[in-house]
Amino acid sequence: MTPSARRWVARLYCALVFGFLMLPVAVVVLASFSTTAYLTIPPQGVTLRWYGRVLESADYLSAIGTSLLLASVATVCALVIGTATSYALVRRALPGKAVVSAVVMSPLIFPGVVIGVALLQFYAALGLAGSFAGLVLAHVVITVPYVVRTTLASLSGLDAQLEDAACTLGADRLTAFWKVTLPLMRPGIVAGGLFAFITSFDNVPVSIFLTGVGTTTLPVKIFTAIEFGVDPTVAAVSSLLILTTALALVLAERWVGFHRFT
Amino acid sequence: MPEPGRHSPGVHRRWDLAGLGLLSPLLLLLLFAFLLPIATLIPTSLRPYIAGTGIGEGLTLEHYVKALTDGFYLEIILRTVVLGLVVTLLTLVVGYPLAYVLARSTSRWRHWLMLLVVFPLLLNLVVRTFGWIALLARRGLVNQWLMGLGLTEEPVRLMFNFTGLLIGLTHIFLPFMVLVLVAVIQNIPREVEDAARTLGAGFWSVFMRVTLPLSVPGILSGSILVFVLTISALVTPRLLGGPTYKVMSTLIYEQFLQLLNWPAGSAMAVVMTLIVLALILLGTRLARRWEAQA
Numbered sequence: 001m002t003p004s005a006r007r008w009v010a011r012l013y014c015a016l017v018f019g020f021l022m023l024p025v026a027v028v029v030l031a032s033f034s035t036t037a038y039l040t041i042p043p044q045g046v047t048l049r050w051y052g053r054v055l056e057s058a059d060y061l062s063a064i065g066t067s068l069l070l071a072s073v074a075t076v077c078a079l080v081i082g083t084a085t086s087y088a089l090v091r092r093a094l095p096g097k098a099v100v101s102a103v104v105m106s107p108l109i110f111p112g113v114v115i116g117v118a119l120l121q122f123y124a125a126l127g128l129a130g131s132f133a134g135l136v137l138a139h140v141v142i143t144v145p146y147v148v149r150t151t152l153a154s155l156s157g158l159d160a161q162l163e164d165a166a167c168t169l170g171a172d173r174l175t176a177f178w179k180v181t182l183p184l185m186r187p188g189i190v191a192g193g194l195f196a197f198i199t200s201f202d203n204v205p206v207s208i209f210l211t212g213v214g215t216t217t218l219p220v221k222i223f224t225a226i227e228f229g230v231d232p233t234v235a236a237v238s239s240l241l242i243l244t245t246a247l248a249l250v251l252a253e254r255w256v257g258f259h260r261f262t
Numbered sequence: 263m264p265e266p267g268r269h270s271p272g273v274h275r276r277w278d279l280a281g282l283g284l285l286s287p288l289l290l291l292l293l294f295a296f297l298l299p300i301a302t303l304i305p306t307s308l309r310p311y312i313a314g315t316g317i318g319e320g321l322t323l324e325h326y327v328k329a330l331t332d333g334f335y336l337e338i339i340l341r342t343v344v345l346g347l348v349v350t351l352l353t354l355v356v357g358y359p360l361a362y363v364l365a366r367s368t369s370r371w372r373h374w375l376m377l378l379v380v381f382p383l384l385l386n387l388v389v390r391t392f393g394w395i396a397l398l399a400r401r402g403l404v405n406q407w408l409m410g411l412g413l414t415e416e417p418v419r420l421m422f423n424f425t426g427l428l429i430g431l432t433h434i435f436l437p438f439m440v441l442v443l444v445a446v447i448q449n450i451p452r453e454v455e456d457a458a459r460t461l462g463a464g465f466w467s468v469f470m471r472v473t474l475p476l477s478v479p480g481i482l483s484g485s486i487l488v489f490v491l492t493i494s495a496l497v498t499p500r501l502l503g504g505p506t507y508k509v510m511s512t513l514i515y516e517q518f519l520q521l522l523n524w525p526a527g528s529a530m531a532v533v534m535t536l537i538v539l540a541l542i543l544l545g546t547r548l549a550r551r552w553e554a555q556a
Contacts, residue, residue: 003465006465010359010363013359013360013363014360014363014364014375017356017357017360017436018375018378020356020433020436021378021379021382021433021436021437022378022382023393023397024390024391024392024393024394024396024397024433025382025385025389025390025393026393027393027396027397027403028389028392028393028396031396080287081287081288081291082288084284084285084287084288085284085285085287085288087284088281088282088284088285089285091281092278092280092281092284093278093281094278094281094282094285100285100289103289103292103297104288104292106296107292107296109487109490109491109538109542110296110300110535110538111490111493111494111511111531111534111535111538112494112496113494113496113511113514113515113531113534114300114303114494114514114531114534114535115296115299115300117303117514117518117524117527117528117531118299118300118302118303118531119295119299120518121299121302121303121306121524121528122295122298122299122302137291137295138295140291140295141291141292141295141296144288144291148288198384201386202384202385202386202387202388204387204388204496204497205494205495205496205497205511208496208515208519209518209519219386219387219388222386222388222389222392223388223497223500223501226388226391226392226395226501227500227501230392230395230396230399234392235392235396238386238388238389238392238393241385241386241389242385242389245381245384245385245386246381248384249377249380249381249384250377253373253374253377257373258377258380259373259376259377259380
């Protein structure tokens with residue numbers, strides 16, 4: 001095979017794999033505009049009715065509200081705790097750093113369903129079952145590793161002497177951190193915040209065991225809706241999620257070069 | 263004013279305390295909202311289950327014995343592990359060429375292509391699985407196409423079986439594999455490949471004898487990641503497999519939320535955790551051995 005033929009084979013292959021990756025996404029968007037409950041290609045008719053149905057549904061709106069609030073609170077907590085952790089891991093002489101890092105990162109690979117049932121049982125004993133606070137705690141646990149990972153990446157590329165220089169010039173430790181180190185960590189913090197927000201907003205395997213009446217999150221609501229039977233409002237609300245995710249990703253790339261953190 | 267001689271160690275210790283102070287919120291959170299709750303699954307898994315009331319008194323190993331000897335449970339565990347292996351192999355075979363092209367690409371579109379890999383990963387899992395339902399259902403698009411092309415008379419069963427889970431899970435975890443592989447292939451210095459080429463090796467020979475062996479650590483960590491994520495996946499197996507075609511995580515889900523048999527569910531969760539931990543340990547060992555050899 002000549003190099004140029006090989007290049008074309010490579011391009012074709014990539015197009016095929018990307019096609020496979022995007023296929024279900026495209027199908028969901030198409031289904032959301034379809035007049036029939038079961039999607040056909042070509043669609044039998046185009047309608048915005050299902051979007052209207054989502055925006056009229058008190059259930060969906062309250063689930064969206066819960067998810068947004070939960071993801072925001074969890075992200076802010078994860079950012080504060082995660083940045084503090086990275087800072088301590090990089091800049092402080094502490095024993096057992098490797099063990100600490102491993103424990104901090106372990107929720108990333110730990111089965112979500114096990115975390116979910118463990119917390120269900122734990123919260124039931126503590127009277128936290130179905131509470132918003134319980135959901136927040138669980139979501140901070142599963143989102144904080146993302147923040148630690150991205151802020152570690154940002155921080156380890158920084159010269160520790162910058163902060164010392166600020167101190168020499170009269171700033172105290174906190175001011176030096178706030179005015180020098182924190183702004184330089186911005187890309188890692190933004191990327192970590194985005195990962196945390198999306199991870200929290202998307203989570204089902206942990207949330208499904210912890211939500212109660214009035215604290216149902218959007219993905220859990222969609223999940224139960226699908227279990228009851230496919231209906232086109234699911235496609236409409238899913239398409240809204242697809243659009244928001246795509247926008248967030250493009251903005252994050254423009255703002256901090258998101259691809260560097262993947 | 264402290265004496266000059268004692269100043270320095272005092273400061274040193276105080277800074278270590280500051281470091282510990284910065285770490286403590288996360289360590290406390292992980293202790294009370296992660297490690298301790300998971301550890302509490304062990305005592306629950308040793309309790310007898312009494313229909314109607316739930317958790318009984320006394321200690322018993324019956325849930326573990328059942329999980330490891332009863333045909334029903336064994337089949338589910340075996341199915342989960344086989345599914346994990348096949349999905350890992352598929353994502354590796356499909357993902358490696360893509361990762362290679364992306365890692366070696368000099369195109370100005372490369373960043374956006376990488377983001378196209380990340381996008382499905384960030385997209386809600388339920389949404390992606392819903393797309394597969396629309397495709398794989400009895401009256402779904404794939405069956406419409408197959409019947410439209412005259413390839414089949416009756417709709418083919420693509421959901422509530424191994425095929426459906428395999429397609430859905432491969433789709434979900436392919437981006438993870440690609441991202442891990444891209445990172446590793448990128449770190450292989452091009453000079454090494456160039457040197458082999460200068461010495462007369464062709465493209466495939468360079469690939470098989472230089473690039474592939476050097477990317478083994480990535481293959482290993484990507485495979486472990488995908489395997490662990492596959493055997494613990496809940497949403498996709500539940501939605502594409504339904505209540506009848508069970509895997510370990512959907513069984514745990516049922517036992518906790520529908521049958522309210524927490525002891526048996528806890529036992530299954532402990533078994534799953536042990537499988538995951540064993541694999542991660544094995545993976546780390548293998549990676550270390552490989553690097554020591556290289």
